[in-house]
Amino acid sequence: MLDLIQPQLPAITLAVLLFAASAAFLVRFERARAIALVAAGVQVVLVSWITWIVVGQDRVWVYTIGGWGAPLGIDLTIDGVSAVMMLLTAVVGCVVTVYSAGYFPPKDSYRLFWSLWLFLWAALFALFASNDIFNLYVCLELLTISAVGLVAISGERAALFAGMRYILSALAGSLIYLFGVALVYASTGVLDFDLLATQVSIDPTTQAGLALMVIGLLLKTALFPMHFWLPPAHANAVAPVSAVLSALVVKGSFYIIFKLMHVFTGHEMIPGLAELMGILGVCAIIWGSVQAFTQKRLKMMVAYSTVAQIGYLFLLFPLVAAADDIQTAVLAASAGLFHAVSHGLAKGAMFLTAGTIVKAVGSDRLEDMAGLSRLAPIPAFTFAIAGVSMVGLPPSGGFVSKWLYVSSAIETGAWWWAGAVVVGGLLAALYIFKVIALFMGSGKEPLQVGVSNRVITIAPLVLALMSLVIGVFGQPILDLLYPAVESLTAGMMR
Amino acid sequence: MPNNIERPRRAQHIVAVGLLVAVFVLLARAVLYIPMHDTGVASSIQDNLQISGVLNPVTAVLLNFRGYDTLLEIAVLVLAIIGVLSLQREGMLASGRLAPFADPALSLLTRILVPMMILIAGYLLWAGEKAPGGAFQAGSILGAAGVLVTLSGHVRPGWLSPAIVKIIIAVGFVVFLVAAIIPMFFDKNLLEYPLHLAKPLIILIETWLTFSIGMILVTMFISSAAPITDDYVRGDAT
Numbered sequence: 001m002l003d004l005i006q007p008q009l010p011a012i013t014l015a016v017l018l019f020a021a022s023a024a025f026l027v028r029f030e031r032a033r034a035i036a037l038v039a040a041g042v043q044v045v046l047v048s049w050i051t052w053i054v055v056g057q058d059r060v061w062v063y064t065i066g067g068w069g070a071p072l073g074i075d076l077t078i079d080g081v082s083a084v085m086m087l088l089t090a091v092v093g094c095v096v097t098v099y100s101a102g103y104f105p106p107k108d109s110y111r112l113f114w115s116l117w118l119f120l121w122a123a124l125f126a127l128f129a130s131n132d133i134f135n136l137y138v139c140l141e142l143l144t145i146s147a148v149g150l151v152a153i154s155g156e157r158a159a160l161f162a163g164m165r166y167i168l169s170a171l172a173g174s175l176i177y178l179f180g181v182a183l184v185y186a187s188t189g190v191l192d193f194d195l196l197a198t199q200v201s202i203d204p205t206t207q208a209g210l211a212l213m214v215i216g217l218l219l220k221t222a223l224f225p226m227h228f229w230l231p232p233a234h235a236n237a238v239a240p241v242s243a244v245l246s247a248l249v250v251k252g253s254f255y256i257i258f259k260l261m262h263v264f265t266g267h268e269m270i271p272g273l274a275e276l277m278g279i280l281g282v283c284a285i286i287w288g289s290v291q292a293f294t295q296k297r298l299k300m301m302v303a304y305s306t307v308a309q310i311g312y313l314f315l316l317f318p319l320v321a322a323a324d325d326i327q328t329a330v331l332a333a334s335a336g337l338f339h340a341v342s343h344g345l346a347k348g349a350m351f352l353t354a355g356t357i358v359k360a361v362g363s364d365r366l367e368d369m370a371g372l373s374r375l376a377p378i379p380a381f382t383f384a385i386a387g388v389s390m391v392g393l394p395p396s397g398g399f400v401s402k403w404l405y406v407s408s409a410i411e412t413g414a415w416w417w418a419g420a421v422v423v424g425g426l427l428a429a430l431y432i433f434k435v436i437a438l439f440m441g442s443g444k445e446p447l448q449v450g451v452s453n454r455v456i457t458i459a460p461l462v463l464a465l466m467s468l469v470i471g472v473f474g475q476p477i478l479d480l481l482y483p484a485v486e487s488l489t490a491g492m493m494r
Numbered sequence: 495m496p497n498n499i500e501r502p503r504r505a506q507h508i509v510a511v512g513l514l515v516a517v518f519v520l521l522a523r524a525v526l527y528i529p530m531h532d533t534g535v536a537s538s539i540q541d542n543l544q545i546s547g548v549l550n551p552v553t554a555v556l557l558n559f560r561g562y563d564t565l566l567e568i569a570v571l572v573l574a575i576i577g578v579l580s581l582q583r584e585g586m587l588a589s590g591r592l593a594p595f596a597d598p599a600l601s602l603l604t605r606i607l608v609p610m611m612i613l614i615a616g617y618l619l620w621a622g623e624k625a626p627g628g629a630f631q632a633g634s635i636l637g638a639a640g641v642l643v644t645l646s647g648h649v650r651p652g653w654l655s656p657a658i659v660k661i662i663i664a665v666g667f668v669v670f671l672v673a674a675i676i677p678m679f680f681d682k683n684l685l686e687y688p689l690h691l692a693k694p695l696i697i698l699i700e701t702w703l704t705f706s707i708g709m710i711l712v713t714m715f716i717s718s719a720a721p722i723t724d725d726y727v728r729g730d731a732t
Contacts, residue, residue, distance in 0.1 A: 019668075
């Protein structure tokens with residue numbers, strides 16, 4: 001029985017999510033919630049199984065849909081990098097599902113949340129498994145439409161405006177990406193990453209194609225200065241949605257940029273592209289942190305912190321481009337991907353616990369939260385732990401990724417990138433400790449706290465503790481990333 | 495929304511035009527460098543058309559070779575309508591009625607046109623197997639027929655309850671998904687139709703997709719007729 005299931009795991013994992021999403025559309029709130037909880041549990045099991053196979057086989061798992069094979073058909077491929085992203089999705093997704101079960105009042109007006117959320121989860125899984133640049137466009141569409149639906153689900157005025165701005169910029173990003181895909185297909189005749197790696201040549205058509213694909217994806221990843229849509233969308237969505245958007249959705253388009261830059265050897269195809277993304281990343285770190293510091297609303301502050309943290313992801317490109325040998329390049333790439341994981345866990349925890357705090361205090365304004373730690377110690381504690389990873393203090397996932405960044409920057413001799421990492425950490429400390437100090441202090445008037453239920457108090461804590469755990473036991477994740485990143489960068493170094 | 499938007503200055507116009515010209519030149523150059531010889535998979539599609547189950551290459555690509563893309567695209571359609579429905583007042587779907595135009599000419603025209611549109615939709619669906627056509631085209635016509643019926647103020651039949659509407663919206667996607675996973679029970683991969691079953695499966699999928707696409711389009715039309723007003727605030731989750 002297991003022998004029959006095992007080769008079909010990628011398809012089964014996706015099909016479970018798609019069936020659950022369709023079923024959740026047709027039933028009432030309580031049933032939809034039950035379906036989502038079961039699907040979340042099943043996902044964790046299936047994705048762990050997939051990861052275990054990828055580790056055991058020590059190679060890329062290729063799944064041929066329809067039995068045709070590229071270039072005629074579409075292949076799914078799962079390597080260490082996609083397995084890590086899938087695991088992150090499954091873990092954060094599972095916690096978010098449990099949190100949502102406790103967060104939403106059992107009213108039918110929130111019935112469709114479950115279906116939209118399961119479709120979004122399916123989109124993320126399909127995206128991390130995809131190996132085809134047109135199929136990735138379809139995955140991005142699935143991701144965008146479900147994300148926009150989720151942002152707007154509260155039906156509140158601010159959420160609707162934010163959702164509108166989000167859908168316009170996200171669809172613009174998709175179309176720019178699609179234009180790039182068309183140019184690349186016109187010049188190479190293939191869409192599959194593995195075939196592209198052998199077929200691409202440096203000519204104006206392919207260069208323009210890559211540039212358009214990357215620009216479209218940068219808009220979707222919200223790299224400075226294309227982050228304008230992110231803070232309102234992430235801050236005005238309901239808490240579980242904010243968590244998913246910041247922890248997972250922006251990582252989806254970043255993952256595609258990462259693959260594109262490697263398969264197309266982006267730093268040779270378009271000279272200066274890697275450095276430009278690095279510089280924009282540094283600008284994002286500084287601008288996002290300064291904005292986060294000045295925010296008066298908790299969720300806006302957390303959203304601007306996402307703008308800053310996205311900047312770190314993009315430091316990997318100039319560092320990989322500057323590396324002289326594979327070891328250093330792999331170090332830099334691992335730093336960026338590890339940051340995606342640690343930020344995913346910490347930011348997921350932070351947005352979820354922000355939702356718990358806002359619900360307890362009844363306001364999103366920071367000044368109303370003074371003295372929170374005495375009345376709601378667990379949410380305040382959770383926020384502090386997630387903050388530790390955001391700042392990059394040991395022992396946390398954020399510390400590991402910054403440590404890897406600094407080591408690779410020093411080894412490549414491009415030490416100024418290390419400076420950006422350190423400055424970013426100090427800036428993060430400013431806005432995080434400001435909030436923690438506020439929580440520890442005392443308010444003008446006695447705080448009214450009606451901490452609602454245990455589920456939404458404990459679930460974010462679990463995620464926050466995980467962001468600490470991967471700081472101490474991060475080696476398995478790096479071991480999983482290593483061979484995949486090595487084979488990707490080997491093609492890039494040539 | 496801010497209503498004191500500053501008028502762009504002349505300098506901004508010049509910068510914008512300069513940028514557009516630069517982008518245009520770069521893209522024109524990119525297009526001019528497209529290789530003249532055929533680089534795509536067109537020949538490969540022709541070679542495999544015989545075993546795809548259909549004779550129209552577009553249908554073969556959409557429903558067989560790259561059926562996975564289409565499966566996810568249908569999910570996008572379903573998602574779009576779920577997004578629209580999630581913003582609706584409860585019961586909007588239940589009423590599903592617009593203020594009818596009391597226009598006898600429109601009513602008469604509807605009576606004549608709708609049966610023909612259903613017929614054309616059926617033809618397009620069937621023709622898709624060997625000529626241009628298929629579920630998307632047929633579904634659009636069906637959707638247009640539904641819009642016409644709604645506009646002319648005809649009352650929706652009683653059996654078409656909101657629950658049934660939702661089932662019709664989802665059925666195309668679910669049938670496609672079931673058809674996609676059936677080969678997996680026979681030691682084949684997702685969407686790997688056996689040769690002799692490819693044609694009936696593709697026609698089955700396309701037929702159900704036609705109904706779903708039509709229903710999605712009509713529902714989207716009805717739903718967007720009543721915009722959300724300011725006094726409408728849902729829930730109190732945050």
